[in-house]
Amino acid sequence: MIDIDGTSRTATRSSGVEHVVNVQLSTEYGEFLAVGYLDTDRGDEHMALVYGDVRSGDDVLTRVHSECLTGDAFGSRHCECGEQLSAALRAVAREGRGVLVYLRGHEGRGIGLLAKLRAMRLQAEGLDTVEANLALGYPDDAREYGAAAGILDHLGVRSVRLLSNNPRKSEALEQHGIRVGARVPLLIPPREENLSYLWTKRERMGHLLPHLGGLPGA
Numbered sequence: 001m002i003d004i005d006g007t008s009r010t011a012t013r014s015s016g017v018e019h020v021v022n023v024q025l026s027t028e029y030g031e032f033l034a035v036g037y038l039d040t041d042r043g044d045e046h047m048a049l050v051y052g053d054v055r056s057g058d059d060v061l062t063r064v065h066s067e068c069l070t071g072d073a074f075g076s077r078h079c080e081c082g083e084q085l086s087a088a089l090r091a092v093a094r095e096g097r098g099v100l101v102y103l104r105g106h107e108g109r110g111i112g113l114l115a116k117l118r119a120m121r122l123q124a125e126g127l128d129t130v131e132a133n134l135a136l137g138y139p140d141d142a143r144e145y146g147a148a149a150g151i152l153d154h155l156g157v158r159s160v161r162l163l164s165n166n167p168r169k170s171e172a173l174e175q176h177g178i179r180v181g182a183r184v185p186l187l188i189p190p191r192e193e194n195l196s197y198l199w200t201k202r203e204r205m206g207h208l209l210p211h212l213g214g215l216p217g218a
Contacts, residue, residue: 016039016147017039017146017150021035025049029090029093030051030089030093032049032051034048034049035047035049039105045104046102046104046148046151047102048101048102049102052095054098054099054157055156057156058158058159058181059161059182060099060159061098061163061184062157063085063088063098063164063186065088066081066106066143067106069107071083072085078193085100087186088163099155101151103145109141109142110139110143110144111136111138118132122135122136128196128200128204129197130200140205144172145169148178149178152173153177158179159179161181162183162184164186165185165186165187165208165209167207168205195212198212
């Protein structure tokens with residue numbers, strides 16, 4: 001469980017993630033408790049935004065969101081990340097109880113910002129998002145979710161209703177001891193600029209995106 005004053009530094013039950021600080025955070029979506037963590041293995045700094053009382057621990061509406069500077073901060077239309085972030089925070093506030101775990105170090109599905117920009121350039125030249133990562137010598141998805149599970153464990157969350165279209169994310173949390181009782185779709189209307197990207201996520205990475213049509217240009 002979290003202590004409200006947030007002054008202590010405590011290790012979570014999951015090794016490698018250290019709880020550092022709590023602070024109230026007023027946002028356009030509502031009043032959240034921002035809880036800061038340090039990944040002592042990788043050096044990444046993560047944050048959970050907690051809305052309401054999640055300490056009962058069961059079936060907590062949860063978004064595990066990978067850092068995306070271009071989408072989250074700059075509103076890039078190349079992806080749907082920023083819109084998913086906003087939609088998830090609205091959903092949690094509307095629910096009255098929930099958590100958004102924001103994972104740093106996940107930029108570009110774990111390859112880093114500069115490599116992600118290089119991959120975007122390759123996509124502009126005709127490769128899809130999977131081909132671009134592979135062409136640069138990276139896996140299609142290098143993300144790891146142990147830190148997210150450690151954060152949820154520290155918050156007292158035992159099972160989640162996961163806001164995600166990605167079955168791999170559900171499987172990863174389950175492997176780290178967080179039960180996924182349900183997957184809640186987080187579907188954003190596609191744009192012309194990201195339709196091909198989203199189609200690749202569905203067809204090549206297994207994301208559940210039933211609102212998309214067929215192959216762009218077909």
